[in-house]
Amino acid sequence: MSTLTDLARDVRAAQWQFSVSEAETRTAALQTLADILEARSAEILQANALDLEAAAVSGLAAPLLSRLKLSPEKIATLCEGTRALAASEDPVGRILRRTTLDDGLVLSQVMSPIGVLLIIFESRPDAVVQIGGLAMRSGNAVIMKGGREAVHTNAMLVGCIQQALSSHGLPKKVVVGVEDRASVAALLELDQEIDLVIPRGSGAMVRHIQGATRIPVLGHAEGVCTLYIDKGADPVMAARLAVDGKCDYPSACNATETLWVHTDFLPKLGVVGAALMSAGVTLRADPECLAVLEGGCAAGPEDGHIEYGDLILAVRAVAGIDEAIARVHRDGSGHTDAIVTDDVEAADHFLRRVDSASVFHNASTRFADGYRFGLGAEVGISTGKIHARGPVGVEGLMTTRWLLRGKGQIAGAYGPGRREFVHRSESVDS
Amino acid sequence: MSTLTDLARDVRAAQWQFSVSEAETRTAALQTLADILEARSAEILQANALDLEAAAVSGLAAPLLSRLKLSPEKIATLCEGTRALAASEDPVGRILRRTTLDDGLVLSQVMSPIGVLLIIFESRPDAVVQIGGLAMRSGNAVIMKGGREAVHTNAMLVGCIQQALSSHGLPKKVVVGVEDRASVAALLELDQEIDLVIPRGSGAMVRHIQGATRIPVLGHAEGVCTLYIDKGADPVMAARLAVDGKCDYPSACNATETLWVHTDFLPKLGVVGAALMSAGVTLRADPECLAVLEGGCAAGPEDGHIEYGDLILAVRAVAGIDEAIARVHRDGSGHTDAIVTDDVEAADHFLRRVDSASVFHNASTRFADGYRFGLGAEVGISTGKIHARGPVGVEGLMTTRWLLRGKGQIAGAYGPGRREFVHRSESVDS
Numbered sequence: 006m007s008t009l010t011d012l013a014r015d016v017r018a019a020q021w022q023f024s025v026s027e028a029e030t031r032t033a034a035l036q037t038l039a040d041i042l043e044a045r046s047a048e049i050l051q052a053n054a055l056d057l058e059a060a061a062v063s064g065l066a067a068p069l070l071s072r073l074k075l076s077p078e079k080i081a082t083l084c085e086g087t088r089a090l091a092a093s094e095d096p097v098g099r100i101l102r103r104t105t106l107d108d109g110l111v112l113s114q115v116m117s118p119i120g121v122l123l124i125i126f127e128s129r130p131d132a133v134v135q136i137g138g139l140a141m142r143s144g145n146a147v148i149m150k151g152g153r154e155a156v157h158t159n160a161m162l163v164g165c166i167q168q169a170l171s172s173h174g175l176p177k178k179v180v181v182g183v184e185d186r187a188s189v190a191a192l193l194e195l196d197q198e199i200d201l202v203i204p205r206g207s208g209a210m211v212r213h214i215q216g217a218t219r220i221p222v223l224g225h226a227e228g229v230c231t232l233y234i235d236k237g238a239d240p241v242m243a244a245r246l247a248v249d250g251k252c253d254y255p256s257a258c259n260a261t262e263t264l265w266v267h268t269d270f271l272p273k274l275g276v277v278g279a280a281l282m283s284a285g286v287t288l289r290a291d292p293e294c295l296a297v298l299e300g301g302c303a304a305g306p307e308d309g310h311i312e313y314g315d316l317i318l319a320v321r322a323v324a325g326i327d328e329a330i331a332r333v334h335r336d337g338s339g340h341t342d343a344i345v346t347d348d349v350e351a352a353d354h355f356l357r358r359v360d361s362a363s364v365f366h367n368a369s370t371r372f373a374d375g376y377r378f379g380l381g382a383e384v385g386i387s388t389g390k391i392h393a394r395g396p397v398g399v400e401g402l403m404t405t406r407w408l409l410r411g412k413g414q415i416a417g418a419y420g421p422g423r424r425e426f427v428h429r430s431e432s433v434d435s
Numbered sequence: 436m437s438t439l440t441d442l443a444r445d446v447r448a449a450q451w452q453f454s455v456s457e458a459e460t461r462t463a464a465l466q467t468l469a470d471i472l473e474a475r476s477a478e479i480l481q482a483n484a485l486d487l488e489a490a491a492v493s494g495l496a497a498p499l500l501s502r503l504k505l506s507p508e509k510i511a512t513l514c515e516g517t518r519a520l521a522a523s524e525d526p527v528g529r530i531l532r533r534t535t536l537d538d539g540l541v542l543s544q545v546m547s548p549i550g551v552l553l554i555i556f557e558s559r560p561d562a563v564v565q566i567g568g569l570a571m572r573s574g575n576a577v578i579m580k581g582g583r584e585a586v587h588t589n590a591m592l593v594g595c596i597q598q599a600l601s602s603h604g605l606p607k608k609v610v611v612g613v614e615d616r617a618s619v620a621a622l623l624e625l626d627q628e629i630d631l632v633i634p635r636g637s638g639a640m641v642r643h644i645q646g647a648t649r650i651p652v653l654g655h656a657e658g659v660c661t662l663y664i665d666k667g668a669d670p671v672m673a674a675r676l677a678v679d680g681k682c683d684y685p686s687a688c689n690a691t692e693t694l695w696v697h698t699d700f701l702p703k704l705g706v707v708g709a710a711l712m713s714a715g716v717t718l719r720a721d722p723e724c725l726a727v728l729e730g731g732c733a734a735g736p737e738d739g740h741i742e743y744g745d746l747i748l749a750v751r752a753v754a755g756i757d758e759a760i761a762r763v764h765r766d767g768s769g770h771t772d773a774i775v776t777d778d779v780e781a782a783d784h785f786l787r788r789v790d791s792a793s794v795f796h797n798a799s800t801r802f803a804d805g806y807r808f809g810l811g812a813e814v815g816i817s818t819g820k821i822h823a824r825g826p827v828g829v830e831g832l833m834t835t836r837w838l839l840r841g842k843g844q845i846a847g848a849y850g851p852g853r854r855e856f857v858h859r860s861e862s863v864d865s
Binding site: 021024025098104106110112117119120196200201212215216219221223239242245246248249253334345352356357358360361362363364365366367368369371372373374377378379389390391392394395396404405406407408409410411412413414415416417419426428 | 807819845858
């Protein structure tokens with residue numbers, strides 16, 4: 006435990022030094038990281054082979070095995086992503102707001118790194134490079150706890166990142182790994198040393214961490230995403246959006262899990278149902294929908310408010326748009342909800358009222374993603390409402406500081422009958 | 436407990452309704468609130484008199500008594516503040532960013548209320564109107580727990596707010612009060628119903644709440660603010676900033692508590708010390724500073740990293756600017772720290788490196804305040820780095836939602852060899 010406190014303090018000290026490094030140096034280190042990943046790809050694949058052998062022995066499930074396995078193509082993708090980060094705008098010190106408070110008293114709000122992040126993720130070792138790269142771009146330090154099954158691969162990749170940092174005179178302790186759960190438990194106690202925890206895993210894991218620490222937690226609990234088919238929906242479009250939302254990547258958190266259907270649309274629901282079933286989707290429908298769906302099965306009480314992560318979809322009738330909105334609020338998870346309708350007023354009604362991170366009109370719930378939103382590298386998706394909500398890009402790793410430059414002014418000189426503040430907004434480009 | 440769950444759910448339902456009310460209606464309700472406070476000021480003062488009588492019996496300390504006491508002038512100030520909120524720009528639905536992802540697929544990021552806030556504050560009943568007004572402006576709902584000693588006054592003021600809401604057809608349950616600590620403990624369990632806790636009180640209270648809930652907490656632990664006198668400082672300016680920082684309002688969290696002094700400045704420290712002592716400040720100095728300060732006393736081990744809230748100042752010598760920065764990081768609280776120097780390079784060095792919410796050059800630490808920063812009404816000051824940092828205005832009560840308007844696009848249509856995203860930033864004024 007005291008070793009971990011020392012580690013966290015070392016990381017904190019390294020981050021202070023790192024946060025004032027030049028943007029160009031961090032850019033160069035990112036380029037070097039891509040070069041190192043290419044040059045050392047055989048070593049990386051060897052380390053990965055060790056993990057894959059152990060996983061075969063322990064009988065890791067096939068989907069986890071495929072996430073664990075690196076390949077020359079995956080490494081090439083990581084290099085590409087790292088070079089894209091190197092080419093992206095540096096956020097450190099960006100001026101967000103500038104206000105003249107009085108003559109010669111100018112306030113700026115500037116972007117600054119949050120500090121020390123603790124990131125906990127499961128099997129995919131690719132995440133080490135993605136997260137490490139984001140930390141390098143944003144001036145943050147990161148303590149990473151990856152999955153146990155990827156321990157050799159993760160250590161190799163952390164080593165590559167530290168090599169890239171050191172080769173540019175940057176402190177290598179801004180990216181470090183820890184290996185066991187006991188370390189995580191101890192680190193969660195260190196709210197003086199760690200500024201933010203980002204768990205990337207199940208909703209249960211996120212809630213466990215939220216209950217175990219005073220440190221703020223950025224994460225998403227779960228994705229119970231809804232597509233609401235309004236009475237004014239085009240059935241062909243509704244079918245297309247439902248199939249894409251459900252089938253494009255069923256285990257993603259932005260996959261559609263629930264279809265609410267306006268009763269006036271029920272006569273056309275067969276078109277949507279047929280498209281879904283021919284795509285292999287099991288429909289769990291309430292009696293009203295079941296009556297018009299050939300091949301559907303009866304929904305149980307849990308259907309309509311759970312994340313299947315599979316080719317299963319809950320289908321239920323609602324009397325109108327306001328009932329749909331109320332059910333989204335009651336049964337959804339505030340991740341992403343969509344309406345399909347040709348009625349623009351109904352769409353506006355839905356977009357204004359649904360209190361979810363992402364709310365869509367005539368678009369698949371699968372668009373809720375940092376890359377698709379144009380945010381560049383994605384830190385994750387947050388269903389919390391504090392700090393960052395929905396897909397989170399590098400800006401989610403930034404905080405702000407207020408810098409005030411004066412000429413010796415004192416607060417006691419201002420007030421009724423004394424000097425007045427000017428409070429003039431200035432351009433931030435100058 | 437189940438009653439509080441019901442209460443929180445009612446408040447949540449009221450907030451959803453409130454969040455889609457028209458800005459004009461909320462503006463009108465704020466104007467009405469100011470009118471009601473004027474019209475019912477005699478009743479308000481009667482309720483306050485009941486609290487003052489009870490406080491006299493229980494022997495409430497004089498400073499708390501003066502915070503508890505309302506007067507016609509204080510009510511007039513509250514009316515003025517409420518009318519200023521009515522005149523301020525409505526934040527709900529403000530578009531922050533707009534991106535064309537592809538032809539006919541347009542993403543907007545809009546400001547939205549956070550939802551249900553739990554605000555815990557101590558004796559000042561003025562806070563009820565200030566917090567209630569902020570909630571009305573920002574489309575949030577608020578559950579308030581004020582000090583027990585202000586129970587009659589608080590209930591009267593909550594009643595005035597609910598009257599203003601009802602008179603414009605707005606749900607009155609968006610502003611409610613609870614009276615006992617047991618209710619707070621139960622409410623802190625309701626992380627499904629409450630989105631943010633804002634404790635306004637001691638650092639110990641904030642830390643207790645952080646440890647007792649999964650709900651995010653926005654608050655400041657404490658304010659150990661430093662003034663660093665660089666070797667290039669003008670002694671007259673240094674004296675003025677030290678006296679204002681310490682004496683303008685010693686119990687404020689932005690008061691200066693610590694003076695770090697460059698050893699090269701020690702020959703001129705007498706000027707600063709004399710000014711402080713003639714303002715009644717006790718100086719607790721280390722041996723190096725004590726040697727040049729007539730009338731100072733010897734510092735103990737706790738001096739230099741505590742919040743006095745009184746006319747006491749810690750004074751210590753440092754070998755240079757980097758030692759000063761390291762000590763601010765080690766002993767400060769990340770609230771507000773200032774450098775006084777005529778050397779612009781030294782100032783930039785300090786402003787770039789000090790990782791505090793507010794960092795000042797040649798200005799009093801007392802400027803760290805939402806009103807002085809031009810943020811309008813102040814929610815509080817945050818020393819956390821997540822969501823909002825430093826003085827927090829009404830924007831600190833807002834989150835964002837991502838709205839995507841399409842024409843039936845699906846995610847599966849995009850990717851290598853398929854359609855590409857455009858990701859074109861659009862003006863947000865259009």
